Amino acid sequence: MTQEEVLDAVVRQRIRGLRLARGWSLDVLAARCFLSPSTLSRLETGHRRIALDQLVPIARALGTTLDQLVEAVDDEDVVIRPRRDEGRGTTTWTLTRADSAHGLTVARILLDPAASGDDDAPLGVHPGRDWFTVLAGTARLRLGERTILVEAGQAAEFSTMVPHAVQAHGGPAEVLVILDADGGRTHLLPGGATEL
Known part of the structure; x- marks a missing residue:
């Protein structure tokens, strides 16, 4: 899996995780970011590629920033050493x-x-x-x-x-x-x- 594919999967997980953490259905988030529920479902499941013009309204609707949504996964700061x-x-x-x-x-x-x-x-x-x-x-x-x-x-x-x-x-x-x-x-x- 390429680094781009890994980041893409993480972004999908973040969108779904933030939506579920707020207790929102696909319909609720879709209405807040002006996408159809089926498009949002395909984005979350990986059946459709996420475009930048979709990420901005999704991030805004979820109460986060685009930077936080697409932040790269980095193991460097995961383990705390004495x-x-x-x-x-x-x-x-x-x-x-x-x-x-x-x-x-x-x-x-x-x-x-x-x-x-x-x-x-x-x-x-x-x-x-x-x-x-x-x-x-x-x-x-x-x-x-x-x-x-x-x-x-x-x-x-x-x-x-x-x-x-x-x-x-x-x-x-x-x-x-x-x-x-x-x-x-x-x-x-x-x-x-x-x-x-």
Whole structure:
């Protein structure tokens, strides 16, 4: 199967999937994109070749863009591989792409207690807010002069204008973080290093 045939099949699946997700029959979508139900059926099943002048009204009717409808299938970003930063004692799995919506970054981070430092380690400051939940272990959240233990199943959200750091406490800790654009630039350093 050629790359063009693969993309054609994916576009057909997307049209059908989006139509079904909205609970629409062929008749409903056909009326919204000014095609006959039989033409739409043949497009979805591959019995008729999809033309560009048909894709634009179909995309509009489905509430998506032409770009999203014909976006190439790429396996490159499907598998998320960990980045280890031995110097800072973290392993990071970045779960969102660099160009994610609203500039948010979601990452799973394993914190090593041996590299977490002590209470004298410098605290970071940046504009915005950070959020994390502890998946396993206990995290030590240092906010200015305060130290807060956040256990598995608990979450924390705070202003990052307060000097802060997140470290493992009493053993390894695994956290899921959501960072705004400023937090992503500050905590997820170039080269895969992570500094919480």
